[in-house]
Amino acid sequence: MAKAKAKQSLPLHKIIMVGSGGVGKSALTLQYMYGDFVEEYDPTKADCNYTNSYRKKVVLDGQECQIDILDTAGQEEYAAIRDNYYRSGEGFLCVFSVCEQESLEHTQEFRDQILRVLDDETHKIPFILVGNKVDLAHLRKVPATEAQSLAGEWRCPYVETSAKTRQNVEEVYTMLMRQIRDRKAKQQQSSSPDKDSCCVIL
Template sequence: MAAKKPKDQNNLALHKVIAVGSASAGKAALTLQFMYDEFVEDYELTKEGTYQKKIVLDGKRVQIDILETAGQEDYAAIRDSHFRSREGFLCVFSITEMESFAATADFREQILRIKDENVPFLLAGNKSDLEDKRRADHWNVNYVETSGKTRANVDKAFFDLLREIRARKMNGGGGGGKRKSSAKRIRERFCNL
């Protein structure tokens, strides 16, 4: 006989998030800080990881399911499947690497081919503990600067994204529609660097 789950286990709202970004932007560092309150200096993720955690969001217990992709975004079939199955996107770049910021436009474009433009999306400028090495600015979406090392704004990034997901669910938005405008329009949203 299978063990019974606690009564509230099945009643918790589940919010499915994916962390995307270029290699070494700090996706794993942010995810591990959020999950376990720790920074791993020499962490090398070679395959995707899924993490689940029960949290209290604005006074209500919810469950978050985070997929950290470890570079599998380069494989279109895997990427598209992951993007379809997720409700919110944490797009991470390093404030010290211009290339990782530039890559966020490609990630956003890939997401918008599968989801509509109102999909919950948070841009996280990571490595704020290296502020003196900053090389990037943000674009016109929700934005927060984080540090996987010092834990600065790690909870804020995930909780802000969860609030967007919840608001979208409450407004009946499915997030499955395709975006009709072109990639050029996405790139125009970037600030001049």
């Protein structure tokens, strides 16, 4: 009973994976969760009406917490469903393939949808632009400078990953969890009453 209570009290950070089909959202998630690279897995074709959710306990900067990852594979065309998923998220990994120019262009649509749904005019939602499949250097179509420039416009980090070699996979999830944690801490500070301005009536 005590163990269950301790587990429930751990901080929970909710991450949503967004991006075009086939860019490796599921491959990144499965590599992070289980250390496996699933080359043939294509949820956009196999499970077009499914959204996969994953949760595990991790240690973030010395503190135990839980990460919840929602992979929105195949849900892009269902606006109402997609918007509900976005509302449940605390941070977003927006993934494109460095081998596909069009997938980078689509990231703008995903970002616009997220900002609209969450009504975030200040653009402070934890968000990272992720260029995946960097192991396929011979097929690369998107220069790092182009993606970095876009991330600069969005005022968010840009990280290049490979779900196959595990390059930066751990790092990108950790980076986003830190953003989420720090944002929550700021929100708690701003919502807690100022002790100095407290008025006591006797």
